Amino acid sequence: MTATRQEAESAADLVPGSSFSARIYEPFLWLGEKSGFRRWRRKLISQVSGSVLELGAGTGLNLAHYPAGLERLVLVEPDVHKARLLAQKTPPEGVSPEIVRAPGEMLPFEDDTFDTVVETLVLCTVADPEKTAAEIRRVLKPGGRFLFMEHVRSDKPRLGRLQDRLENPWKKIADGCHCNRRTVPMLRGSGFEVEVTAEQDKFPMPPVARPIVSGIARPAPVAAGAS
Numbered sequence: 113m114t115a116t117r118q119e120a121e122s123a124a125d126l127v128p129g130s131s132f133s134a135r136i137y138e139p140f141l142w143l144g145e146k147s148g149f150r151r152w153r154r155k156l157i158s159q160v161s162g163s164v165l166e167l168g169a170g171t172g173l174n175l176a177h178y179p180a181g182l183e184r185l186v187l188v189e190p191d192v193h194k195a196r197l198l199a200q201k202t203p204p205e206g207v208s209p210e211i212v213r214a215p216g217e218m219l220p221f222e223d224d225t226f227d228t229v230v231e232t233l234v235l236c237t238v239a240d241p242e243k244t245a246a247e248i249r250r251v252l253k254p255g256g257r258f259l260f261m262e263h264v265r266s267d268k269p270r271l272g273r274l275q276d277r278l279e280n281p282w283k284k285i286a287d288g289c290h291c292n293r294r295t296v297p298m299l300r301g302s303g304f305e306v307e308v309t310a311e312q313d314k315f316p317m318p319p320v321a322r323p324i325v326s327g328i329a330r331p332a333p334v335a336a337g338a339s
């Protein structure tokens with residue numbers, strides 16, 4: 113059964129976050145934004161259409177890139193401190209976002225609600241990526257699209273092993289972020305057909321948070337006879 117807004121907000125209260133980490137988030141990303149993230153965000157967000165849900169909207173770094181005239185824009189953010197900063201951002205003209213506090217694992221929306229779900233740098237942090245992927249699938253309308261930008265575990269053996277070793281210390285300094293998630297295979301295993309549209313190893317981010325991948329995922333058709 114779909115969670116109520118109240119149940120989702122109570123679950124959101126359990127997601128780690130602090131006023132300090134919310135305040136330092138944008139300064140921490142400043143160089144990465146200037147050197148590429150902003151361009152990647154613009155490109156990704158310009159592809160949304162119809163009724164849109166952004167998962168883990170954070171302090172609102174994607175907000176400026178939304179096109180006017182969307183049917184609906186819901187920004188989901190569990191952390192109360194980041195949600196407050198998000199609410200203070202001025203959206204572009206013609207964009208009227210609704211902010212909802214909820215974790216990705218428990219989205220308080222009916223099945224088949226959104227044409228687009230989009231997220232940037234969130235599947236690295238959610239407590240349960242598979243459950244979140246299942247929720248994204250559930251709330252997407254048939255034919256809907258999931259757009260993502262993520263840092264993922266490197267295929268380079270040395271860097272990949274380093275990311276595995278640094279997972280726990282990195283998690284402590286980076287607000288619960290896992291630097292070694294295999295997000296694209298996880299999405300494929302969760303019933304999405306995934307097209308990686310861009311991959312970049314050169315962002316001025318710490319090597320543990322590279323490469324960055326961006327792509328489009330669509331719910332894979334369910335085989336006839338499958339329940």
Ligand SMILES: C[S@@+](CC[C@H](N)C(=O)[O-])C[C@H]1O[C@@H](n2cnc3c(N)ncnc32)[C@H](O)[C@@H]1O
Pocket residue numbers: 127129167168169170171172173174189190191194214215216217231232233234237238239240289
């Ligand atoms: C690295 S920040 C990214 C913020 C924003 N999407 C961006 O690109 O700047 C990770 C975000 O995921 C949110 N988050 C953490 N756990 C979550 C969960 N279980 N469900 C949804 N969002 C979550 C955090 O509160 C934070 O806003």
